[in-house]
Every structure is written in structure tokens, then in C-alpha cells.
Amino acid sequence: MDKEIFTPAKLDLEKREEISKPSLSYWQDAWLRVKKNKAxxxxxxxxxxxxxxxLIGPNINGHSYNEQNLKHSNLPPKVPGLENISWLPFDGELTRKNGVVYNAYEQKNVKEYYWLGTDSLGRDLFTRLWSGTRISLYIAVLAALIDMVIGVVYGAVSGFFGGKVDNxxxxxxxxLVGIPNLVIVILMIIVLEPGIMSITIALTITGWVGMARVVRAQVLKLKNQEYVLAARTLGLSNGKIIWKHLLPNLAGVIIINTMFTVPNAIFFEAFLSFVGLGLQPPLASLGTLIDEGFKVLQLYPYQMIIPAIVIxxxxxxxxxxxxxxxxxxDPKMRD
Known part of the structure; x- marks a missing residue:
């Protein structure tokens, strides 16, 4: 082959240091990856x-979560504008055990609209549903705060100092791991009363242990890295090393574990309310609504299905x- 065919490429020395891709920080790159995840x-x-x-649901339709009206008990969902669409379950009709379909609102001569129906005491389920959702989200925020504050600090201090302190x-x-949460809740109920305060104290006592163990393990791995030794050489205090060097490197692990802890805390509250150890009537949570709906599932299935869908x-x-x-x-998932 003729050597003249092969000509060297022309190199532009001015562009050899050019960065073709914009520089991204750790969190900017993470945000781009999150945006690609449609789910x-x-x-x-x-x-x-x-x-x-x-936040706004309990104040929309003018009904209170504990307002009772026995004349309006066990009414099915009925929504203005949707009541004439036969294939939607918002027309106010119920089916008897013998298969007969009837309009519960006409039979009881009720002129009001209950968007998600009423329970056995005539309380509006729409208002009670969002009041219960508020409780579940409160438990979610509480679990996240407990993990972020108590669990992270406890695990970081234990892993960083080691020795007798760690032991x-x-x-x-x-x-604390050896004591089941249910036992702690029962003890709180004996001392206090069944309700959100007992659940809050139980989560505060044991809810942070898992996070503390994860953070401790990561700190043990990172505390002998070069940048930590350099910070010690420069005279940084232990508190500043933990706060400025270790915790930022643990941010991903902390966020991920917190997000996985939150659903468990919500389910824990719903389970306690379902078995009667959580919120007590007339207070509402998704667990109490599911418990009340389960008792009349065959007759009024909407009373259980709707809160079950939300939780x-x-x-x-x-x-x-x-x-x-x-x-x-996760660094392993990077390109």
C-alpha cells in the first residue's frame, strides 16, 4: 500500500485542554441521574x-373528622358532576346481599354530598382520610428526623472515637435491639395513654438503632483515610472532622437508609392502630380507618379500600x- 495514503491528523494544540463536557458537582450529577429515573x-x-x-384536605368540604350524624351512616361515595357517570363508583348506589341495587342517598333522603362516603357513625370519610394521611406523614417526618439526628450523631461518635467509647x-x-418495638409501645401505653405520643416515644427510643449501626460501620472505614489524617495534622478538632469531612462523605448512605426507614415507620403506626394500640377514636389514622373498614368489608368495601390505596x-x-x-x-452505578 502506498504510504502517501496515510497522512497524520492535524492536531490543534489549543484545544487539547478543552473540556467537552460541563463540570458537575457530586450533587448535580446525582440530580441528573435521579431525573432519568421516571418511577x-x-x-x-x-x-x-x-x-x-x-394539609388542606380536611378543610375542603366543610365536615369535621369527628362530626357524627347517625342518619347519614354508611353512605357510599357521591361526587357532584360525577354522579351521572354510571361506570364510576361516585353515584351514591349500593348493592344489597341479594344483589338489589339502590340509591342510599334517596332512601335516606340525604341532600348533601359525601365525596368518599361516611362510616357507621356518619362521619365524613374524605375528611377522616386526609386527617389520617396527615398522621402517617407526621410519622414519616418523625422517623426521618430521628434517623438524621440521633442515629447519625450516635453512630458517627461511636465509630470515630472507637475503643472504650465504642464498646x-x-x-x-x-x-435496645433486643427489645421489640411492640413491647416498648405497650409499656408506654401503661405509663401514658394509647395514642400518637406513645408511638412517638417508642420510635424515639429504638427507631435510630439501624441508622446508628450503618453510620458507625462507614465511619470506621473512612476515619483512617488520608484526608482525615491530613485534617488531624492541621489541628482540626474531632467535632469539625466529623462534621466537615466524614458526614458529607456519608450523605448518600444516610439519605438512602432514611428513605427506606420511613415506610417501615408508617407501616408500624398503621399496624399499631389496626390492632388497637395506636390512635383511639375519634382520632383518625390510616390504620384506624382500615381497621374500621375491615369490620364491614363485605357490606361497604369502599370504607377499607380507599384508605388501603392511600397508604x-x-x-x-x-x-x-x-x-x-x-x-x-451509589458510586458503583456511575459511568
Whole structure:
């Protein structure tokens, strides 16, 4: 072959240092990865909508969560504008055991509209549903704060100082791990009363142990890295090393574990309310609504199905967001 065919490429020395891709920080790159995860974005939007409804929902239709009207008991959902659409379940009709369909609103001569129906005491389920959602989101925020504050600080201090400090702190966590949450709640009920305060104290006592163990393990791995030794050489205090060097490097692990803890806390509250150890009537939570709806499931299935759908959406949204954050913040998932 003729050597003249092969000509060297012309190199532009001015462009050899040119960066073709914009420089991104760790969090900017993570955000771009999260945006590519459609399930996480949809879940985030749904969670925002549910939060907005939990805040304003109980004040929309003018009914109170504990307002009783026995004449309006067990009414099915009926929504203005949708009541004439036969294939939607908002026409106010019920089916008897023998298969006969009747309009419960006409039979009881009720002129009001109950968008999600009423329970056995005539209380508006729409208002009670969003009041219960507010409780579940309160538990979610509480669990996140407990993990972020108590769990992270406890685990970071235990792992960083090590030695006798670590031994004493880990023995305390082992004792707390050995005590089931249900036992702590029962003890709180004996001392206090069944309700949100007992659940709050129970979560505060043991809800942070898992996060503390994860943070401790990561700190043990990172505390002997070169940048930590350099910070010690420069005279930084232990508190500043933990706050400025270790915790920022643990941010991804902390966020991911917090997002996975939140659904467990919501389910824990719903379970306690379902078995009668949580909120007491007339207060409402998604667990109490499911419990009350379960008792009349065959006659009035909407009383259980609607709150079950909402709590399922909340838990699925948190899990999808956690999956998206795990993929975005995990260094092994980077290109």
C-alpha cells in the first residue's frame, strides 16, 4: 500500500485542554441521574400531591373528622358532576346481599354530598382520610428526623472515637435491639395513654438503632483515610472532622437508609392502630380507618379500600424514591 495514503491528523494544540463536557458537582450529577429515573420522579410528584391534600384536605368540604350524624351512616361515595357517570363508583348506589341495587342517598333522603362516603357513625370519610394521611406523614417526618439526628450523631461518635467509647455505646444499642418495638409501645401505653405520643416515644427510643449501626460501620472505614489524617495534622478538632469531612462523605448512605426507614415507620403506626394500640377514636389514622373498614368489608368495601390505596401509594412512593436515590448516589452505578 502506498504510504502517501496515510497522512497524520492535524492536531490543534489549543484545544487539547478543552473540556467537552460541563463540570458537575457530586450533587448535580446525582440530580441528573435521579431525573432519568421516571418511577422516582412520578413517586416524588405523587408524594407532594398527597402531602398537599393531607394539609388542606380536611378543610375542603366543610365536615369535621369527628362530626357524627347517625342518619347519614354508611353512605357510599357521591361526587357532584360525577354522579351521572354510571361506570364510576361516585353515584351514591349500593348493592344489597341479594344483589338489589339502590340509591342510599334517596332512601335516606340525604341532600348533601359525601365525596368518599361516611362510616357507621356518619362521619365524613374524605375528611377522616386526609386527617389520617396527615398522621402517617407526621410519622414519616418523625422517623426521618430521628434517623438524621440521633442515629447519625450516635453512630458517627461511636465509630470515630472507637475503643472504650465504642464498646460502651455498642452495648447500649445491642440492649435496645433486643427489645421489640411492640413491647416498648405497650409499656408506654401503661405509663401514658394509647395514642400518637406513645408511638412517638417508642420510635424515639429504638427507631435510630439501624441508622446508628450503618453510620458507625462507614465511619470506621473512612476515619483512617488520608484526608482525615491530613485534617488531624492541621489541628482540626474531632467535632469539625466529623462534621466537615466524614458526614458529607456519608450523605448518600444516610439519605438512602432514611428513605427506606420511613415506610417501615408508617407501616408500624398503621399496624399499631389496626390492632388497637395506636390512635383511639375519634382520632383518625390510616390504620384506624382500615381497621374500621375491615369490620364491614363485605357490606361497604369502599370504607377499607380507599384508605388501603392511600397508604399503599405512600409506601410505594417512598420505596421508589429510595431506589432512585440509591442508584443516583451509589458510586458503583456511575459511568
Amino acid at each position: 422516582a420522579i412520578i413517586s416524588f410528584v405523587l408524594l407532594i400531591l398527597l402531602t398537599i391534600m393531607a 460502651v455505646m455498642q452495648r447500649i444499642t445491642e440492649i 399503599s401509594l405512600i409506601m410505594i412512593c417512598f420505596n421508589m424514591i429510595a431506589d432512585g436515590l440509591r442508584d443516583a448516589l
